[in-house]
Every structure is written in structure tokens, then in C-alpha cells.
Amino acid sequence: MVAAAFIPLFPLLGFLLISLNVNKLQKHVAATVACGAMLAAFLVGVYAFFTTADAVQIDLFTWIKAGNFTSTFGFLIDPLSLIFILVITGVGFLIHVYSIGYMHDDDGQNRFFSYLNLFVFFMLLLVMGSNYLIMFVGWEGVGLCSYLLIGFWFKNQEYNSAANKAFIMNRIGDLGMLVGIVLIFIYYGSVEYKDVFNSDASAPITLITLLLFIGAMGKSAQIPLYTWLPDAMAGPTPVSALIHAATMVTAGIYMVVRNNVLYSMAPISMEVVMIVGIATALLAAVIAMKQNDIKKVLAYSTVSQLGLIFVALGLGAFTAGIFHVVTHAFFKALLFLGAGSVIHALGGEQDLTKMGGLRKYLPVTYMTFLIGCLAISGIPPFAGFFSKDEILAAAFEHNVIFWALALFTSLLTAFYMFRLFFLAFFGNERAGEHAMSHIHESPKTITIPLITLAVLSVIGGFLNVPEVLGGHHAMANFLGIQEHEAGAHHSIELIMMIITVVLILGSIFIAYTAYVKKNDVPANASDLTGAQRVVANKFYIDELYDAIVVKPLYALSKFIYKFIEQLGIDGIVNGLGKGVVYGSRGLRFFQDGSIGYYLFVMVVGIILILGYTINW
């Protein structure tokens, strides 16, 4: 059981080994070290998974002790963190392997692997910490790694701006989270999970949970802090898959589930979580319909799916949320890696309008991508079907309108995913001659992770088969989180499932007719009119933020620069300098270097001193 405490050690060692020798290690050595560290962490995680029966707390040492504040450095190994550990290390390992092939020609490969390992370390810290502080350390650490990896190709100024944007947006959320943690300490007198959850002290739980949720908004890209995630696609594709789809962005979900005790006591917060989730899911899904960048589509899809998960959490269906996190990690990582494989094959092309007809050139990618699309759309028996159905069922129980909205989101999801799929793999070959000339199926290091993830996307749903289909809610039993018991009749649930699947198939068919039958090629954003143009420009949200936050901030900064900085501070500093200059100009006459003058002054001084001492 103690073995679990060693899990974060492997990626940390990997990071240290690679980063300290970043220029000395050969590329394949660094890759081997990084992948080996991940594999070791994954294996230990599996071992811990099968040997852990109950929640175990491992206190390593007293970390901070100041006044009446004590914080131990310890890990909490329970079913929730174990699931996350397995997802992080498992998917992480596959993506590491994938990166060997993907980053092979990049000069910064060693740096890339060291960042990846560091990220995994912080992510593990986040989910394994036994108190809010360790979680916060991990929280900030993954934010840092995200920043480093988005700006990995730092020579491109746009990528740097994207990295800054991600960092700043996360910082806004982190502030809320930090305030929440401080409030927790003030009211509960401890930041340990076990003390807080078992405490019967009265605290402003609604406020605390809302503040924590602000942190989740930033990290998990929810309205209003979601705009950084699509921009984060500037990073290398494995990063998008690992950090910005499978793991880091689910940190907010982990945090909410970890605090399910608190959230269950705060119905208002739950409502907020749910409304923010559904709004995000819908908005992102609509935007994704009109995006032409393959990674942007997937990014908005991620935002949308995260929103859906938050809907589940807000409904109190924590298990459904975690279930969807797991399956989403599988199929979204698969889709990103597949997209990466396409981009790799086309030599860096990301524009969907310049793809098409890739089916026969990239057979493995094509097949795995298809599985990913089916999974995310929720076609049985792929993973997404089960997890999404859980959420829809929970929504239906709460409110039919919510169910309808969630269902609509799912239909949009199916549509835009297959739009992407058809545009990339069917139709005419629209890629340039140069790209077509050296098009090739990706190497084994890329295809093997794809196949593995495809298999996981197929079978992942069976982790938690609902009762109506003869399952036993295996994951729910494993997690053991208290939640509202699903009381819908099985017959209704079954009818709902059928309706959902039929509608999804319908929307896929629409995509098929539009993009395969009619061979429609989406236009650029500038050629569109009316509502379509608004959607293609992401509802001008970025511009809106620019206008109401960034511009006024710049104006404020300029004002402060002009008046406080230049007049006030510069005035004081320059004034001091000028004062010294003028003062010394005056004083210089006392130091003009003339001996005769010095002698006079000396004699006058002696006279004064003697005159003062005389007893008159």
C-alpha cells in the first residue's frame, strides 16, 4: 500500500534526470528515461489499485508548521485518486510513447520530455495530496507545465501569447481557489481533507464551494474562463492530448468530486456548477461546428465535454462525471493523437479545408479516428455511450429542459465530430502537392498508442454498465460516493437511450450528406455571413474580453504608467537625483580643491571648537 507513495517519484526522477542533462542526453536515451518513468509509475499504480481495499492516508512528514497552522505532506490513496492515477499514468504513458515518434525531429525533444514528466509529477501530486495545500501545489505546478508546453515553440510570438493567456486565465481562477482554501482554514482550522470533511463546524460552505469552483472554471476551461483552451492548441499535439484534453483540464472535476461532501451541502453552488456546465457545453459545441482548424474543433469539443461533466457534477451524479472523465480521457486522447498523426503526415497542416481523402493513405489513423468519433458521439457499445447516457439520465431526472439541452449538445457533438472526420478522411484530396508527395502512415510509436487507446475507447464503457443493460454500476460501487439515487424507471431509461442513439445517428447522417454526398467544403470565416460568421468567429468572445477586460486594463496601465509611474515614482526618483546634483553643485564650492580655502575653513573650525569649550 505504501508503494503508492512512490508513484510521483518516478516522473520526478525522470524530470530531474532529463532536465539536468538536457543538452547531454541523446534523444533516444531521454525518451527511454521518460517513458520508463511513466511505465514504472503506471505499474506501481496498477499494483496499488489491486491492493487497495479502502482509503489510506500516508503521512510522509510535517511540511509547514507555523503558529496554529500545521500541514503535513501526505498522500490520500482512495478509489477516486486511484482512478485518476491510473488514467494519468496510463494515458500519460501512451502519449509519451506517441511523443517519441511525434517529436522525433524536434530539437527540443529532451526539453519536451522533461516538461512532460514534470507535468505528470505535479498532476499526481494534485490528485494524491491529502490536503488542499498539496493539491494547490500540484494545481499550480500543472499550470506552470501547461504554460511551458503551450509556449514550447517559443520562437513563435503567437504561441507565447497563447501561453501567457492560458497562464493569466488560470491565475484568475487560482486566486478564487486560494481564497477558498484560506477560508477553509479559517473556518475549519485545518486544510486536511479528513478534518474538513468530518468537521461539524459551521462555515459559509456556499461561498467556499463557489470560490473553489472559480478555480475549477479556470483550470477546466468553463465559462467565463474557457477561451485559453482553444488557444492552448499552440502546443505540440501530444501536449494537447495529455494536458489539454485528458488530464489537466479534468483537475477541476477532480477537485469538485473530491469536495463532494462540501458541494452536497451547498445546493446553490451545485446549481451554479450545473448552469455554468450546460452553458459552456452548448456554447462550445456551437462554436465547434464552424471551426476549420482540426485541433480547434477538438479543443472546443473538449470544452463542451467538460461542461457536460460539470452538469453531471452539479446534478450530484459524481460517479457519472468521473466515469465520463475516464472515457473522455480515452477517446479524446485518441482523437488528438489521431489528429496529430494526420498533421504529422501532412507535414504540419492543420486546416480541414486542405485535407480530405486521407482514408487510403492513413488506414490505421483512419480506423482509430473513426472509433474515437463513434465513442465521443455516444454510439453503443463504445465508451462514450455509457458515460454520456449516465449524465443524460441524471439530467432527465432533474429537469427535462436540462436533459433536452444536454441531448442537443450531444447531437451537435456527433455532428461536428463527423464533419471533421468526413472532411479529413473522405472527399477530394485538397492537400497541396507538396504535402501529398510525402504523405505516409505514421511510425509504430504513433500507431501503437493509437490502437491501444482505440481498444480502450471501445471497452472503456464497460467499467460502469448501467443496471438497465444488465450491469452493476461497478465504478459507482468502487468509488462509493454518496449521491442521489437514480430512481427513474428502467423502461423510461431504455426509451431515452434509444431516442438518443437514433437522434445521434440522424445528426451523423446529416453530416454525411453535407460533407460526403454534397462534397461541401467549409468556407473561411471571412466569407461567411450572418449568424454563421458570428459562430465561426467564436461569438466574438475573445474580442469581447479584449474590449471589456484587456483594453481597459491596458488603458489603466497606461494611465498608471503616465501619472503614477512617470509623474509620481519617476518624479521622486529623478527629483532625488536632480536634488543631489544641484545640492552637490552647491556643495562643490566647499570642495574646490584650493588649499588656502581649506586652511581657512580648518582654522575657523578650530576657533569654533575651542571657543565652544572655553569656560567663559
Add this chain to the structure above:
Amino acid sequence: MINSVPIDYYLWLSSILFGIGVVGVLYRRNGIIIFMCIELMLNAVNLLLVAFSAYLDDPAGQVFVFFIMAVAAAEVAVGLAILVVMYRGIRTIDINVLNRLKW
């Protein structure tokens, strides 16, 4: 014989000689004259020391005078050497020309 002259007289005499030395130092610009005036001041002090020593029956005062003479000799030797060097450098011993002491 000794006490026939009141000590005040020596006090006045020494002070006057010292004052004349100070006036010389302040007034003259020739380095050598200034040096001589400094010697004058030293001697004024010596005189007073000897006077007090004799009036108070304390030989330490006269020993001090002896030491002052030794120091004065050393000082003159070094000081005049400096003046010679200075003259060699700037062809004058006018101290007002030495206005570069600020550097």
C-alpha cells in the same frame, strides 16, 4: 629667578607667536613660507610646554619638546621633499595652483 616672570606672560607670548604663525599660513601662498609658519607655530607650543614644565617642576614637558623637535625635523625633511617634487612637476610652489586636491 624662575618665578620672577609670571606664567601668563609666557601664555600671551606663545599665543601671539602661534597667532602670527596662523596668519602666515592663511595669508601666504608660497609653500616654503607656509612651512616656516608651521615651524613658528610648533615653536610657540614648545615654548609654552617648556614654561609649564619649568614652573610645575615636571620634566615630562621638556621631554615632549624634545620629541616634538624630532618630529618637526622629520616633517620638514619629508615636506620639503614633497615641495621639491611638486616644483619639479608643476614648476611652482604656489599652493593656489594645487587646486586639484578634489580629485
Add this chain to the structure above:
Amino acid sequence: MTLNFFYFLSFLAILAAVMVVVSRNPVHSVLYLIITFFCIAGHYVLLNAQFLAVVHIIVYAGAIMVLFLYVIMLLNLNKESEPHKSTLLKIMATVCGGLLMIVVIGSLKGTEQMVEAHTATGDISLVKNLGKVMFSDFLIPFEVTSVLLLAAMVGAVMLGKSEHNNS
């Protein structure tokens, strides 16, 4: 008799000292200064300090003043070349000197009572007594003085050395 002698010597000393300051020719200044020194030596004799009087004449008149003269000759300064100074400076210098004199006298005021309480025998100034004190109580300062003189000699030689020989 002693008092008259004192007046005479004092008058001569002050006069010569004033001439030191005001005479334009450096050589004249040196000669006036020698007169002052002789007067001071006379005062030493009056104070029954014959040994110091002799040493004084040997050191000052015999050595130091010769050195002055020698430097003046060496630098060829025996000309009345000094430019005239302003009257203001003259007045200021005199006022400063006078003020300093007054404060010196003022700060030494009250010492005469100390002296009156004492009856001097007058034989402490003899060579025998001085020698005893110098070589018992002041032995170490005496030895250090020799080092000082040596150092001054080395310094003077170093400074006086022609710079061309250095390189």
C-alpha cells in the same frame, strides 16, 4: 633684570615673527625666522632649560633652517615673485589669527592658579634629570622616534629621487 630680559626677547621674537610673515623674499623670511628661534632659545635659557636651548639651536637654526635655505636656493625661489593678495584676504587672515589667539588664551585661562600653588626648584631642566626621565619613562617613545626619523629619511630620499632613474 630677568623680566626686562624677557620683555626684550619677547619683543624681538614677535617682531621677527611678523617679519617672517610679511617679508616678500623667502630668504629674508628664513633669516627672520632664525632670529625668532634664537629668541626662543633665549627664553629657554631664562626658563633654566639650557639643554633644550642648545638642542633647539642645533636642530632648528643649524639643521632645519639650513634645509629651508638649501631648498630655496635649489628651487631658485629667492625672488619676490609672489603675486599680491587681496586686502580682504589679509584682513580675514588677521582676524582669524587674532580670534584663534584669543580662544587659545581663553582656553588656557586658569592655568596660572595651578602654577602658583607650586614652588619650582628649577633643577628639573638639567641634562641629568632630563636624561633620567627620557631613558626610563620615555624609553620606548625615544626608540620609536629613531624609527620615525629613519622612515622620514627614506621617504625624503624616495621623493627626492629623480623620476627618470626609476624607469
